Amino acid sequence: MHKKGINVALFSVFLTIITLLAGCEPLLVLDPKGPQAERQASDILLSIGVMSVIVLVVFALLVYMLVKYRASKQRADYEPPHIEGNLWVEVVMVGIPVIIVAFLSYVSVQSNYIVEAKPKGYEDKEPLVVYASSSNWKWHFSYPEEGIETVNYLYIPTDRPLEFKLYSYGPITSFWIPQLGGQKYAMGDHVTTLHLAADVPGEFMGRNANFSGKGFAENTFNVTAMSQEDFDDWVKEVKETAKPITEKKFEELLEPGHLGQQTYTGTHLEFSPAPAGHDHSEESSETPETETQTESHTGHEGMSH
Amino acid sequence: MDFFDRFAVPHPSLAIYASMAAIGLTIIAVIAGLTYFKKWGYLWREWLTTVDHKRIGIMYLLSALLMLFRGGVDAIMMRAQLAVPENTLLDAQHYNEIFTTHGIVMILFMAMPFIMFFMNFVVPLQIGARDVAFPRLNALSFWLFFMGAMLFNISFVVGGSPDAGWTSYFPLAGTEFSESVGNNYYMIAIQIAGIGTLMTGINFITTILKMRAPGMTLMKMPMFTWSALIANVIIVFAFPVLAVLLAMGTLDRQFGTHFFTMDNGGMDMLWANIFWVWGHPEVYILILPAFGIYSEVISTFARRNLYGYKSMVGSMVIISLLSFLVWAHHFFTMGQGAFTNSIFSITTMAIAVPTGVKIFNWLLTLRKGKIVFTTPMLYSMLFIPLFTLGGVTGVMLAMSAADYQYHNTMFLVAHFHNVIIPGVVYAMLAGLHYYWPKMFGFMLNEKIGKWTAWLLSIGFILAFMPMYVSGLDGQARRMYTYSEAAGFGLMNMISFVGAAIMAIGFVLIVYNIYYSTRYESRDISNDPWDARTLEWSTHTPVPEYNFAILPDVRSNEALWDAKKNGHVLFKGEYQKIHMPNNSGIPFIMSCIFFVWGFSFVFSLWIPVILTTIGIFVCMALRSFEQDHGRYISVKEIEETETNLRGA
Numbered sequence: 017m018h019k020k021g022i023n024v025a026l027f028s029v030f031l032t033i034i035t036l037l038a039g040c041e042p043l044l045v046l047d048p049k050g051p052q053a054e055r056q057a058s059d060i061l062l063s064i065g066v067m068s069v070i071v072l073v074v075f076a077l078l079v080y081m082l083v084k085y086r087a088s089k090q091r092a093d094y095e096p097p098h099i100e101g102n103l104w105v106e107v108v109m110v111g112i113p114v115i116i117v118a119f120l121s122y123v124s125v126q127s128n129y130i131v132e133a134k135p136k137g138y139e140d141k142e143p144l145v146v147y148a149s150s151s152n153w154k155w156h157f158s159y160p161e162e163g164i165e166t167v168n169y170l171y172i173p174t175d176r177p178l179e180f181k182l183y184s185y186g187p188i189t190s191f192w193i194p195q196l197g198g199q200k201y202a203m204g205d206h207v208t209t210l211h212l213a214a215d216v217p218g219e220f221m222g223r224n225a226n227f228s229g230k231g232f233a234e235n236t237f238n239v240t241a242m243s244q245e246d247f248d249d250w251v252k253e254v255k256e257t258a259k260p261i262t263e264k265k266f267e268e269l270l271e272p273g274h275l276g277q278q279t280y281t282g283t284h285l286e287f288s289p290a291p292a293g294h295d296h297s298e299e300s301s302e303t304p305e306t307e308t309q310t311e312s313h314t315g316h317e318g319m320s321h
Numbered sequence: 322m323d324f325f326d327r328f329a330v331p332h333p334s335l336a337i338y339a340s341m342a343a344i345g346l347t348i349i350a351v352i353a354g355l356t357y358f359k360k361w362g363y364l365w366r367e368w369l370t371t372v373d374h375k376r377i378g379i380m381y382l383l384s385a386l387l388m389l390f391r392g393g394v395d396a397i398m399m400r401a402q403l404a405v406p407e408n409t410l411l412d413a414q415h416y417n418e419i420f421t422t423h424g425i426v427m428i429l430f431m432a433m434p435f436i437m438f439f440m441n442f443v444v445p446l447q448i449g450a451r452d453v454a455f456p457r458l459n460a461l462s463f464w465l466f467f468m469g470a471m472l473f474n475i476s477f478v479v480g481g482s483p484d485a486g487w488t489s490y491f492p493l494a495g496t497e498f499s500e501s502v503g504n505n506y507y508m509i510a511i512q513i514a515g516i517g518t519l520m521t522g523i524n525f526i527t528t529i530l531k532m533r534a535p536g537m538t539l540m541k542m543p544m545f546t547w548s549a550l551i552a553n554v555i556i557v558f559a560f561p562v563l564a565v566l567l568a569m570g571t572l573d574r575q576f577g578t579h580f581f582t583m584d585n586g587g588m589d590m591l592w593a594n595i596f597w598v599w600g601h602p603e604v605y606i607l608i609l610p611a612f613g614i615y616s617e618v619i620s621t622f623a624r625r626n627l628y629g630y631k632s633m634v635g636s637m638v639i640i641s642l643l644s645f646l647v648w649a650h651h652f653f654t655m656g657q658g659a660f661t662n663s664i665f666s667i668t669t670m671a672i673a674v675p676t677g678v679k680i681f682n683w684l685l686t687l688r689k690g691k692i693v694f695t696t697p698m699l700y701s702m703l704f705i706p707l708f709t710l711g712g713v714t715g716v717m718l719a720m721s722a723a724d725y726q727y728h729n730t731m732f733l734v735a736h737f738h739n740v741i742i743p744g745v746v747y748a749m750l751a752g753l754h755y756y757w758p759k760m761f762g763f764m765l766n767e768k769i770g771k772w773t774a775w776l777l778s779i780g781f782i783l784a785f786m787p788m789y790v791s792g793l794d795g796q797a798r799r800m801y802t803y804s805e806a807a808g809f810g811l812m813n814m815i816s817f818v819g820a821a822i823m824a825i826g827f828v829l830i831v832y833n834i835y836y837s838t839r840y841e842s843r844d845i846s847n848d849p850w851d852a853r854t855l856e857w858s859t860h861t862p863v864p865e866y867n868f869a870i871l872p873d874v875r876s877n878e879a880l881w882d883a884k885k886n887g888h889v890l891f892k893g894e895y896q897k898i899h900m901p902n903n904s905g906i907p908f909i910m911s912c913i914f915f916v917w918g919f920s921f922v923f924s925l926w927i928p929v930i931l932t933t934i935g936i937f938v939c940m941a942l943r944s945f946e947q948d949h950g951r952y953i954s955v956k957e958i959e960e961t962e963t964n965l966r967g968a
Contacts, residue, residue, distance in 0.1 A: 101628060
């Protein structure tokens with residue numbers, strides 16, 4: 017009864033996972049709308065495949081052992097032998113996992129360089145740079161090129177690489193749009209870069225994925241991907257209708273709390289630039305000056321309460 | 322008035338006032354009971370001042386079981402809150418406090434003492450020793466752990482609970498974003514308990530290396546002792562890191578330094594880095610002794626020697642080394658670039674190889690065996706498939722590019738519960754049922770035990786498998802609520818049902834202890850499981866000195882050899898045995914530590930200074946004490962042995 021129980025229980029778990037993963041409504045992460053998310057989804061599916069084989073082998077071996085060597089199935093006087101081990105068995109036991117791990121490592125390393133670079137298929141296009149900064153519990157998106165800023169929502173053009181510059185005016189947060197690609201941290205003392213792109217127009221969920229206190233659950237933003245023309249129209253409209261962001265206004269926005277979606281002309285980068293400390297990755301090309309550093313820290317102090 | 326405000330509950334709710342009342346009533350009941358039955362003297366002489374490793378072990382066990390329920394209630398409340406979208410059972414602050422304390426309590430105040438229970442109770446018996454190397458230090462370790470745990474637990478009702486997650490990332494955990502004393506409790510309580518753990522590590526390395534019975538070379542040590550040795554080596558390397566980290570955090574919070582703040586050159590990622598330099602090895606401190614217990618249980622009930630003894634030892638050594646080389650996989654998304662991520666991705670996946678070796682060794686131990694399904698064996702057999710699932714999702718998480726999608730989601734939560742529950746908790750429960758007769762002289766009921774194992778497993782599958790799905794669907798961890806439109810409702814409801822089933826399972830364990838205490842037969846042999854290692858060659862109950870004559874060991878299954886090959890374990894005549902005296906100082910010193918910690922949390926510097934002096938006075942008293950222990954005479958040994966043999 018026991019071995020059967022194990023067998024049935026585990027098999028049903030397995031089936032549940034498979035059916036749910038392949039279910040009618042695709043899970044966000046497995047429903048990619050951009051090249052980075054696509055690479056990640058294919059890595060995930062590949063690893064699920066490889067791992068399923070391992071799980072099945074272990075389950076099969078376990079069931080076999082439990083069925084065949086149960087005490088109740090054996091002669092009463094059966095004495096199990098003393099077996100120390102076997103070199104060849106152990107070579108296989110180590111060898112096969114090493115091969116599997118080596119294969120997955122190879123894939124993993126490749127993917128690392130892919131998700132950290134400009135998205136595939138977009139190499140020759142000029143990226144749209146968006147500064148995404150978080151404060152308790154909001155997201156501020158600055159479009160320096162367009163000279164506009166939004167709060168808690170993001171409009172992006174399709175067919176153009178996106179380069180997000182992430183930092184935080186509070187606790188560590190994590191910028192995540194599952195359907196466009198995996199997350200990256202936004203921190204107070206330096207800027208991290210996340211490369212994304214959207215292949216098709218649509219509405220996507222974005223959120224802070226790293227716990228940041230009381231308002232964390234509602235720390236979300238909407239992402240709308242549209243054609244470059246629509247995007248240009250939107251920028252034009254914003255420039256005509258929105259109010260400019262001032263230092264005073266921005267200080268107000270940084271106060272902890274939840275805000276709806278807001279739009280401004282100009283960006284806060286002009287008076288509160290992104291931090292430039294502890295630089296060690298690709299953005300080190302911009303050599304930080306002492307002056308900028310002090311300035312950015314003034315910005316931090318402005319939001320302490 | 323201001324003074325008292327600081328100690329008030331900053332976050333009042335019915336649940337907290339109820340627990341306050343419950344704590345108060347329990348304390349009154351305990352004091353009244355002890356007075357009524359005139360047990361104060363007994364409690365002091367036999368337990369509070371004991372230096373006997375077996376009793377200290379049992380006290381660890383009691384604390385662990387208590388904390389299991391404390392952390393379990395947190396878990397149920399969390400799952401209940403998330404069971405339906407937009408639930409208002411708990412508010413955000415309360416939820417944040419609960420998941421923070423759930424994590425700390427379960428890892429540091431439940432799993433750790435459970436491990437310490439096994440090490441204390443089993444290791445000296447398994448290596449044929451009469452006690453640990455430093456019995457008084459051992460008592461001090463326990464009491465420091467206990468006082469740390471108590472200090473942490475009163476945070477809920479006095480002054481405020483930690484609320485920045487069990488990882489307590491700065492700057493969120495700093496004073497700027499977390500003003501209450503909650504995170505002071507975190508820093509100080511864990512510090513006190515951590516000092517105790519570090520001393521245990523030193524104590525057990527010494528015990529295992531210096532006090533083995535004649536003939537027991539390193540490669541003849543039973544597997545649990547091996548796992549304990551390696552776990553203790555990891556403790557000695559990892560816990561100083563934690564001590565320094567917590568000290569830095571304390572300085573930041575209470576003395577205005579800027580190690581982890583955003584201004585004045587502080588570096589928020591530094592906390593995460595140092596935390597995981599301790600935190601990842603900590604995982605292996607828990608899992609390796611669990612592996613050791615599985616090895617004992619599986620070889621006992623497969624009625625066969627453990628397959629691949631040498632590769633088991635080798636794989637544990639490799640795991641212990643690798644455990645220090647993978648910490649950055651906890652923050653692949655911190656922007657350290659593709660190269661760094663690649664290195665840590667590979668080292669992390671590499672751990673799958675030695676872990677796989679162990680799984681295959683256990684499977685091959687079953688081969689050609691004669692498998693008996695007892696409760697401990699059932700837990701071990703459920704462990705293999707469930708832990709394999711957790712292990713392979715660990716490999717998935719190790720692929721750093723894909724981890725960008727798993728990080729901070731319920732997928733991760735599912736993974737680590739999938740390794741910790743079947744890996745560590747099942748081992749603890751298997752070991753609890755396995756060693757219960759040696760501790761108390763009767764078995765736990767097998768039927769209830771098996772029901773429990775199945776219930777826990779069904780509950781476990783229902784509770785945690787849906788999290789893999791909702792994680793891939795974008796549910797971040799630590800969200801106290803979610804909208805209807807998010808579509809996480811169904812999966813979270815299934816999780817809640819699973820958690821409730823697990824809760825029934827844990828209550829059944831208590832019922833089993835109650836039932837077995839009342840009805841199970843006391844007429845059991847010293848070796849009820851027909852086991853293979855030395856701890857089962859002792860009398861039940863184990864006399865204070867463990868072994869009247871130190872055993873003569875020829876292999877890693879000394880008792881089995883004695884039973885099957887006619888080898889004589891105990892040769893020679895009784896000689897007087899040297900034993901340490903009981904001491905009140907460890908308990909008293911830890912009480913002072915408790916007051917010290919409490920005062921520190923609230924920055925009451927005068928009591929802090931006074932208690933610091935008190936601690937040093939205790940140490941000074943000890944160093945001037947002329948205590949050389951005592952001898953148990955041959956006559957006394959003869960009497961004890963005759964009594965026990967007759968029973």
